[in-house]
Amino acid sequence: MLTSLSIKNYALIEKLSIDFSDGFSIITGETGAGKSILLGALGLVLGKRADLTSLKNKDEKCVIEGHFSISTYNIRDFFEENDLDYEDQTIIRREILPSGKSRAFINDSPVNLNELVELGEFLLDIHSQHQTRELTEELYQFQIIDAISSNQLLLDDYSEKLKQYKKLKIQLDEKKQLYASALKEQDYNTFLYNELAEAKLVDDEQAELEAQLEQLSNVELIKEQLEKSISLADSEQFGLLVNIKEFKNAIQRISSYSKEYAQLFERVESLLIELKDIVNELNSFSESVVNDPEQLILVNQKLQTIYNLQKKHQVNSVEELLQIQNDLEGKVISVTSLENEIAEIQIRLEKYEVDLNELAILIHSNRAKSIPKLSDMLQGILSQLGMPNVQFKIKVELSETFFTNGKDTIQFLISTNKGSDFGLLKKVASGGEMSRIMLAVKAILANYSNLPTLIFDEIDTGVSGEIANKMGDIMKEMSGKMQVFAITHLPQIAAKGKTHYKVFKTVNGNQTISEITLLNKEDRVVEIAQMLSGSNISDSALNHAKALLN
Incomplete structure (x- = not known):
């Protein structure tokens, strides 16, 4: 208060x-x-x-x-x-x-x-007086009848379920839009993904393939230069190995005469060992380098595939192509995923619809049962307020729509005089009658x-x-x-x-x-007397005021 x-x-x-x-x-x-x-x-x-x-x-x-x-x-x-x-x-x-x-x-x-x-x-x-118009609004009419029907707990449950139901409806619409959009691109995305997947791309393979291509394309030159290098190094008369051995032997003869000569000998010996290793590797390379036209074709084809895909997707590396492949895979998979999500939401919506319908029927039943009681109470109070012939006809009917407070529509019909047809409250009742009806409504609600x-x-x-x-x-x-x-x-x-x-x-x-x-008490007598007779208060007005107060 x-x-x-x-x-x-x-x-x-x-x-x-x-x-x-x-x-x-x-x-x-x-x-x-x-x-x-x-x-x-x-x-x-x-x-x-x-x-x-x-x-x-x-x-x-x-x-x-x-x-x-x-x-x-x-x-x-x-x-x-x-x-x-x-x-x-x-x-x-x-x-x-x-x-x-x-x-x-x-x-x-x-x-x-x-x-x-x-x-x-x-x-x-x-x-x-302005708020009396609330009586003609359906939402307020439902509030009246629901208070008498003790529907509040049912309405709270219904309202919470309806809130979740509407959220799911929004989610469903969003998923359906995504699905429709994804479906339009599904075939093209699948084609692009398959094209990349079939290429069997591997990180860092482009540089390796390009190196292979260089080798396979120049096999004869490589073979020729390897053999020439081996010949220069390992010739029996003028090869580098023969000459460095002679060189080593010459330094070895004087290595005992000073520390510096000994160090030079060690360096030459290391050079000879390194050159022998190089010659061995050259021999190994020379044996492994063979003309392989088929491998050249395969490498060339793989590189051409990579170059074509890079040009198509406007990127410069295999890593970028692999990222595009992953993205496309996600899009392709998302269509199936969206189908599953849509199906799941629809199942949940159907469950909410069942629950909401059950609650709406209970709410409707309680309303229908309370209508005669509400009509009798309104008519009883209004008969005291100068409306002895007033009658109410309140219609509550189930619809197919989930409203905020159930599935009902309502008509609040009234007849204010004997023999008068029933009509909508806002069209039939006068301003004074509306005020009295509102007072009757408030009086009833005070009990509920x-x-x-x-x-x-x-x-x-x-x-x-x-x-x-x-x-x-x-x-x-x-x-x-x-x-x-x-x-x-x-x-x-x-x-x-x-x-x-x-x-x-x-x-x-x-x-x-x-x-x-x-x-105070005396002031009230004077105030009510003024209300009765105006500023010139008569004795009769004072007596009348006292009588009213008593």
């Missing part, structure tokens, strides 16, 4: 702070005194957007702070989900700075307006839902006398289960309140200021 409200620098309000009680509270005041300003301030607390026109003094910030007792509201989950400190006495503060920026706080933690709006729905319901604080803003417009008295009784009865405020011009309703607040304007110099005060 709303326990207190403080407002600073807002519209015609300079500064005020007021405490509220539980039960049924009345707010009265002359037209233009500032009752709408109070509602506007509360609207900001609930997350409505603000602008600089809200500031009384444009050079100072506006601060509106509402204190709420929320221990019975079961909304700890909201605080946990939004990482906010929970307090049984929760404080919501809204600030509008001279720069035009707005800030919001819940228990001193900064929040955005969406979070404020979400919390506000648990705390306050300001009902104005944990409603927040309810503020009726002149719901009594267009009624008077005994009907006004009955409206006051209904609101007073509702206040036994919740905190109820009524902004009213009718004394019959004003007298029903547990507490009574008056909004008034004062003039201070050249400024007009709105204020609110809690009326």
Whole structure:
């Protein structure tokens, strides 16, 4: 419940702070005194957007702070989900700075307006004539019937499953689009992949193949030069080996005469050993070099294949071709993978559809059973409010579509007079009748839902006398289960309140200021007498006011 409200620098309000009680509270005041300003301030607390026109003094910030007792509201989950400190006495503060920026706080933690709006729905319901239009909206009509049908747990389960179902539908559409796109390229990608796979490419093989090609293409030259080198090195008369042996022997004869000669001998001996090794290798190479036209053709073909593939894919290396091959393999495989994923999602969707249909049928059944009860209760209350011949015909029918709250469509039909045809609520009921129907709905919901604080803003417009008295009784009865405020011009309703607040304007110099005060017993008598007879209060008006209060 709303326990207190403080407002600073807002519209015609300079500064005020007021405490509220539980039960049924009345707010009265002359037209233009500032009752709408109070509602506007509360609207900001609930997350409505603000602008600089809200500031009384444009050079100072506006601060509106509402204190709420929320221990019975079961909304700890909201605080946990939004990482906010929970307090049984929760404080919501809204600030509008001279720069035009707005800030919001819940228990001193900064929040955005969406979070404020979400919390506000648990705390306050300001009902104005404008909001009576909610009655004609299907979603609100379902909320009424579902509260009486005790459908909330089923609806929560349905809502969660529908959320998952819709996510899967989106996934399925995305996978199908990918599959269609992949399928169009499947044949071409498969051809490209097979072409690369058949080439049996190996990392670093291009350089090796090019070296082989060079050798195989120059076999005769290589053979000729190898044999020439062997002949120069190993000729019996003039070969390098014979001459170096003679050279070694010459150095050996003087090697004992100095350390330097000995070192030269060792070097020549090493040179001879190295040359023998080279000659041996030359002989080995010469024996292995053979003319192999077939191998030359194979190497040439493999290289040509590599060059063609590089040109086709516009790359310069085998490594890049292998990367393209891997990518193509992934695309080729992904088509099959997508087929499997699509099939799996479809199976899951079918399971959700079964569950959703079962829940929707249960929800529909509960709604259908509660319709006669709702109609009887509405007609019973409205007969007290001057609509004795009103009748309701509420139709709830199953459709093939999954809506946010089941598969039902709803028609809220009404007949307000005997013998009148039934018609849609929004077409048949007048503004005054709609206000009374809304009051009846709220009164019924008070018995079935944990409603927040309810503020009726002149719901009594267009009624008077005994009907006004009955409206006051209904609101007073509702206040036994919740905190109820009524902004009213009718004394019959004003007298029903547990507490009574008056909004008034004062003039201070050249400024007009709105204020609110809690009326004591004597002040209430005067205020209600004024409501009965105007500013010139008669004795009969005072007596009538006392009678109403008693």
